[in-house]
Amino acid sequence: VYKEKRPCFLVLFRPDLVQPEPATWDGVMAFLSRHYPRAVERGRQHLPEIKARSVDDFEKDCSVRFIDALENPTGPDYMRYDRYMELSDPLPWQTRLFLYCELRLFELFTGDGRTRLHDGSLGETEYLCDNVALADFGEENYKVIPVTVTIPDHVIKKYEEEEK
Numbered sequence: 001v002y003k004e005k006r007p008c009f010l011v012l013f014r015p016d017l018v019q020p021e022p023a024t025w026d027g028v029m030a031f032l033s034r035h036y037p038r039a040v041e042r043g044r045q046h047l048p049e050i051k052a053r054s055v056d057d058f059e060k061d062c063s064v065r066f067i068d069a070l071e072n073p074t075g076p077d078y079m080r081y082d083r084y085m086e087l088s089d090p091l092p093w094q095t096r097l098f099l100y101c102e103l104r105l106f107e108l109f110t111g112d113g114r115t116r117l118h119d120g121s122l123g124e125t126e127y128l129c130d131n132v133a134l135a136d137f138g139e140e141n142y143k144v145i146p147v148t149v150t151i152p153d154h155v156i157k158k159y160e161e162e163e164k
Contacts, residue, residue: 008149013142023126025051025111031128038085046095055107058093066100103128
């Protein structure tokens with residue numbers, strides 16, 4: 001939002017058109033079952049370690065900075081579903097990178113169903129939801145509301161310092 005100066009929107013839609021899952025680890029597994037069925041057993045195998053370790057910790061196991069992998073979805077570090085499934089025996093960091101890239105379970109994801117802020121405080125209830133083109137819903141089934149996002153100066157400063 002800040003860097004690319006993209007507009008933000010809140011989209012309200014009929015709940016029967018998607019199947020949201022709570023952003024818990026059980027919800028992640030249910031979402032994987034529905035959208036990435038071949039990855040379920042691998043995810044389940046590594047889940048205890050993924051729950052116990054941070055993204056920063058996993059990055060120490062590999063030469064990939066997860067956030068950098070997102071910048072190039074066709075690049076060698078982005079862990080797409082097909083690439084993940086080509087691995088004969090993925091390591092836990094590869095499973096965590098897959099969840100990071102494909103489900104967007106970023107650094108602050110804890111699997112407790114709530115958003116976390118950088119200061120550790122709890123945010124709102126969080127859900128995992130299918131990516132659906134609005135055109136596929138039909139105009140009568142959703143409402144788009146433009147939203148103004150104000151990013152605090154200290155967040156901008158921190159982001160700019162990390163860029164250097």
